[in-house]
Amino acid sequence: MNRSFSAHDLAAIAMSVALIAVCSWISVPTTIPFTMQTFAVCLVAAVFGLRHGVWAVLCYILLGAVGAPVFAGFSGGFGVLLGTTGGYILGFVFTALIVGFASEKLGRRIPVLAAAMTAGVLVCYAFGTAWFMFVYARQTGPIGLGTALGWCVFPYLLPDAVKVALASALTGRLYPVLNREARNA
Numbered sequence: 158m159n160r161s162f163s164a165h166d167l168a169a170i171a172m173s174v175a176l177i178a179v180c181s182w183i184s185v186p187t188t189i190p191f192t193m194q195t196f197a198v199c200l201v202a203a204v205f206g207l208r209h210g211v212w213a214v215l216c217y218i219l220l221g222a223v224g225a226p227v228f229a230g231f232s233g234g235f236g237v238l239l240g241t242t243g244g245y246i247l248g249f250v251f252t253a254l255i256v257g258f259a260s261e262k263l264g265r266r267i268p269v270l271a272a273a274m275t276a277g278v279l280v281c282y283a284f285g286t287a288w289f290m291f292v293y294a295r296q297t298g299p300i301g302l303g304t305a306l307g308w309c310v311f312p313y314l315l316p317d318a319v320k321v322a323l324a325s326a327l328t329g330r331l332y333p334v335l336n337r338e339a340r341n342a
Contacts, residue, residue, distance in 0.1 A: 207257030244288020
């Protein structure tokens with residue numbers, strides 16, 4: 158199995174990083190901003206699969222860590238990753254792992270993708286909320302799980318369900334167009 162990246166692979170990863178960044182800028186500022194990042198991460202991992210999806214998310218995080226304004230609110234820097242929202246950004250790696258694995262191994266049918274994306278988002282919620290509670294406790298004081306869920310998860314359930322539905326539906330249209338393997342099959 159060839160483990161190197163072709164020019165097509167690198168272009169797909171770069172395009173994916175750009176999509177995630179642009180979607181992070183579509184933001185409604187709240188405790189944890191409402192963004193379209195979740196949509197982009199799910200779509201990228203479903204369309205391009207595990208390897209490309211994870212690499213795209215890692216490159217996106219690295220760009221933000223070095224200061225490129227790719228995170229919500231045109232922010233960037235390592236401090237964002239260490240802040241209260243950093244766990245959700247890092248949690249996107251788990252989302253990409255789950256969605257990319259499922260899309261490759263179980264197929265790209267809408268029910269499969271919707272289930273995988275939902276699982277990936279829930280894992281991201283769990284990781285991000287635990288991180289949020291830890292950082293918030295160090296900065297301000299401890300809060301209960303119910304309070305953290307009320308601030309960081311419950312308001313996002315419906316918007317993220319819509320994003321999952323949209324990403325699941327779009328994957329079937331985009332996969333054949335954007336993947337060389339699908340075109341050659």
